[in-house]
Amino acid sequence: KAGVTQTPRYLIKTRGQQVTLSCSPISGHRSVSWYQQTPGQGLQFLFEYFSETQRNKGNFPGRFSGRQFSNSRSEMNVSTLELGDSALYLCASSPGLAGEAYNEQFFGPGTRLTVL
Amino acid sequence: AQSVTQLGSHVSVSEGALVLLRCNYSSSVPPYLFWYVQYPNQGLQLLLKYTTGATLVKGINGFEAEFKKSETSFHLTKPSAHMSDAAEYFCAVAPPPRGANNLFFGTGTRLTVIP
Numbered sequence: 677k678a679g680v681t682q683t684p685r686y687l688i689k690t691r692g693q694q695v696t697l698s699c700s701p702i703s704g705h706r707s708v709s710w711y712q713q714t715p716g717q718g719l720q721f722l723f724e725y726f727s728e729t730q731r732n733k734g735n736f737p738g739r740f741s742g743r744q745f746s747n748s749r750s751e752m753n754v755s756t757l758e759l760g761d762s763a764l765y766l767c768a769s770s771p772g773l774a775g776e777a778y779n780e781q782f783f784g785p786g787t788r789l790t791v792l
Numbered sequence: 793a794q795s796v797t798q799l800g801s802h803v804s805v806s807e808g809a810l811v812l813l814r815c816n817y818s819s820s821v822p823p824y825l826f827w828y829v830q831y832p833n834q835g836l837q838l839l840l841k842y843t844t845g846a847t848l849v850k851g852i853n854g855f856e857a858e859f860k861k862s863e864t865s866f867h868l869t870k871p872s873a874h875m876s877d878a879a880e881y882f883c884a885v886a887p888p889p890r891g892a893n894n895l896f897f898g899t900g901t902r903l904t905v906i907p
Contacts, residue, residue, distance in 0.1 A: 719897035783835035
């Protein structure tokens with residue numbers, strides 16, 4: 677079974693631009709979560725999508741948004757980029773099965789975003 | 793509020809020596825607990841997890857961790873370090889409701905293995 681894939685793997689943008697990152701979950705998984713990893717703040721939860729609906733949200737400004745498509749693929753968008761948005765953005769997928777107390781998350785390799 | 797504390801941002805051990813990475817959590821309700829490993833330029837890989845049941849949890853690559861509720865700890869150990877264990881390790885908690893997929897991570901511990 678193919679793992680979680682993220683595209684692109686590397687991205688360079690300038691301040692003020694916007695960016696869209698893509699995540700394809702493991703086949704059959706319905707939940708996709710996004711995390712930001714920076715040297716200063718570590719790993720922080722951005723949001724989770726399940727069945728095309730945002731189910732959980734972290735403490736990030738509205739410039740960070742996401743969506744999920746009917747095939748469970750997810751995109752996250754960052755508008756008006758700031759230097760501090762430079763980070764590794766990780767996507768994780770899980771089955772999201774109803775009634776399960778916990779669904780293990782499987783992480784993709786990440787997209788490294790550099791904002792100049 | 794959930795928080796995870798990993799003591800020691802860098803740990804160095806000799807090859808063959810015991811590995812001990814420390815993790816403490818704060819939560820009013822015992823959360824689910826995890827250890828992840830991250831190799832350079834890669835995503836996170838789950839080493840082991842504690843949800844319910846036995847408090848000593850065995851994971852991949854010879855790692856294990858023990859959930860101690862009284863100490864709010866979930867330290868990661870391996871009896872004998874290998875060169876291939878050099879990586880960054882993250883402790884994480886999943887707060888209630890347990891079905892939620894928002895993990896709270898510690899700041900990570902970079903493990904160096906000295907030949």
